[in-house]
Amino acid sequence: MQHILSPSLLSGNFACLSPQFTELSASGVRWLHLDVMDGVFVPNISMGLTVISSIRKATDLFFDTHLMIVDPIRYIRDFADAGADLINFHLEAAEDPEAVIREIRAVGKQAGITIKPGTPVEALRPYVNLVDLILIMSVEPGFGGQSYIPASTQKVADLRKMIDESGSHAKIEIDGGVTPKNAEEILLAGADILVAGSAVFKNSISENVKSFSEIFARIESGDAV
Ligand code: DX5
Ligand code: ZN
Numbered sequence: 277m278q279h280i281l282s283p284s285l286l287s288g289n290f291a292c293l294s295p296q297f298t299e300l301s302a303s304g305v306r307w308l309h310l311d312v313m314d315g316v317f318v319p320n321i322s323m324g325l326t327v328i329s330s331i332r333k334a335t336d337l338f339f340d341t342h343l344m345i346v347d348p349i350r351y352i353r354d355f356a357d358a359g360a361d362l363i364n365f366h367l368e369a370a371e372d373p374e375a376v377i378r379e380i381r382a383v384g385k386q387a388g389i390t391i392k393p394g395t396p397v398e399a400l401r402p403y404v405n406l407v408d409l410i411l412i413m414s415v416e417p418g419f420g421g422q423s424y425i426p427a428s429t430q431k432v433a434d435l436r437k438m439i440d441e442s443g444s445h446a447k448i449e450i451d452g453g454v455t456p457k458n459a460e461e462i463l464l465a466g467a468d469i470l471v472a473g474s475a476v477f478k479n480s481i482s483e484n485v486k487s488f489s490e491i492f493a494r495i496e497s498g499d500a501v
Pocket of ligand 2: 284310451
């Protein structure tokens with residue numbers, strides 16, 4: 277399959293978003309990762325519904341919405357109305373994860389589920405056939421610019437096996453500390469989608485995206501070792 281880069285807007289410059297969307301699209305990017313933090317589930321507050329509905333008018337990028345909020349079921353309809361294309365919630369934050377997935381389906385959006393670094397892959401087993409995407413956090417959620425937790429690569433490999441054995445179509449996404457330096461090992465472990473914040477928005481967006489695209493091309497042509 278074609279791999280996907282989902283740049284995390286958290287590392288963007290919020291004073292001038294439109295030119296960054298233009299540069300991302302011109303570089304071949306199709307997804308945008310939107311980190312929503314409530315200051316309760318994670319010790320930080322980021323963007324919310326107002327930002328998402330305004331930027332929805334400024335870009336056609338696919339909105340990959342990562343909810344780091346407690347009791348996410350309360351806000352699924354609102355994020356759908358704001359313009360999310362995929363709604364991704366934390367397993368640890370939901371009392372009844374299946375009910376959240378049903379709610380995401382009811383509003384006609386793609387559904388994703390996420391685990392923090394301390395949550396085992398095994399906890400995802402009941403949901404692998406119910407979602408479109410599973411996100412493995414490779415840093416503690418809450419902040420951009422942290423270092424990749426090396427044990428995350430094995431979690432990707434374990435999840436790849438679980439998904440393949442179950443016949444699920446869910447894509448594997450990884451988020452936190454991803455750079456062109458560790459991208460190849462993560463992709464070889466079986467990830468489909470890389471989220472990258474600082475590694476995309478620091479310095480030149482187009483140069484950074486090019487570095488990731490070259491790695492994707494190498495993996496897809498089977499040239500990687
Ligand atoms: C952290 C967020 C990430 C973060 C990634 O809670 O979920 O999406 O922005 O940023 P980098 O790529 O800089 O680690
Ligand atoms: Zn994220």
